[in-house]
Amino acid sequence: MTDFLTNSTYQVYDSSISALKTQTYSHFALGDALIRQVNTEDIPAIIHFWPIDQMIILGMMDTKLPYLDEGVSFLKNEGYQVCVRPAGGLAVVADPGIINFSLILQEPANSKVSIDAGYEVMLRLIQKVLAPYNEEIKAYEIEDSYCPGKFDLSIDGKKFAGIAQRRFKKGIAIMIYLSVEGNQQRRGELIQTLYEKGMRGEETRWKYPAVNPDSMANLSDLLGVSLTVPQIKEMVLTALKEEENRLIEGNYTAELMTEYQSAYDKMEKRNIQTFGN
Template structure:
């Protein structure tokens, strides 16, 4: 496949209905074809941990989804944000259901000096780090989110738009040997580079996506493979995983930010409904982030219990 050079400036320019430039830290609302943009403060992602575009804590992101779902079920607007985190093993509930899985989880967390979390959505283990850009789109259970299958198809279309901005084509379908396999794996040149998951509540739903941007897919696959060698489970083949940086110049912080902005833009530009997008402080309001603390504590406590940390199995914490 012959593609042209990657243009970073083009990557962060969305397809808008107006001539206003898109900034990922602005708050935007589409309504009847009109856009209202409120410039926000300087992006806070350079001062982790914090409520900026790029989060430093996966638990905070999942807690935000739940809080936003409550607002949306009560009539609030759709919301979307993107985030990254330090090295974290985000386990699926199935991964740590048995004693062998919990023991293996504690071992790899210690070996890789990583955080551990059991995510509340479906799927299997996903090792993330600052080079993995994650997106959460939370909205009412109508339109594109009315059904599980419809939500997956809609998100896949938005991701196709995202990859087109980098001159790449993505194919959807389960990639054998990839970690967290599913029918909506997104692959570039046969290597999985993106995954999708969903969470659903009464009146609201969330679509989650992770995109491997910097680094390589193989190094992350090896982390997952190390866990499954100990726990038993699916065979993960490092050669079946990829990352955007393997084909485009997205190896540093600037590249990761450009990918995050392009991902957010592809989703926001693909809908006509009212959407609040940007930093969590913009979406949740000045006091909204501190209001997440009870949700974070509950998720962390549940994860520790599922991982056998500090409980009856006597895990060593971490």
């Protein structure tokens, strides 16, 4: 099994300092373009940071809510943009207190990386990043959190991060949202209300979580220290360097930008079909 976290070369992309950041779907489109880039070029690994201000990111299953319009109207009235992402999972909150980043890896030519093995890569990285705090990081589903999944990351039963994956051919993106600081209770209440308004108590063929805002917490609160998103970013990069990885600045090549524009157009079309213009 390939150890993606040791002795590799990572290209580093940060959407927060990119000229693309003013475009609504730029983070997701660039993410898809980078998966295709790592899949086709001699680039073994990429790390992509994509912080977002005030957005509720829906999964495709959320678009099946019987009263989706009411839920989306509520979120917009609360000051949030709403979009549907291309990856799986359910609704999550993005705001300045949450860090989103992806490990984008090239699958070895003669082996298959399982879904769980992909998640384990991110789990090991987060465990290394947080090792100085001597807290046990567990990975299991927190059923009453928003966007629950098998690899929810928690401390003392409180979820602080969730992980998703997206794949094209031999390219794998392992994406994490990690609640660092801010009002996590409020985030949970937003998604709780989204489902209340979007379902109105109706039975559906799709299972949506009965969100309990108390099921999640910020990493700062769980560790009892003041942490910021920029600090976590630097801790992640430091953890990679300590494992003898080489970090180089990502290059926005013409080929990458062609893939980006294609992915952006698809993302825009999907959202117009869901919400209208």
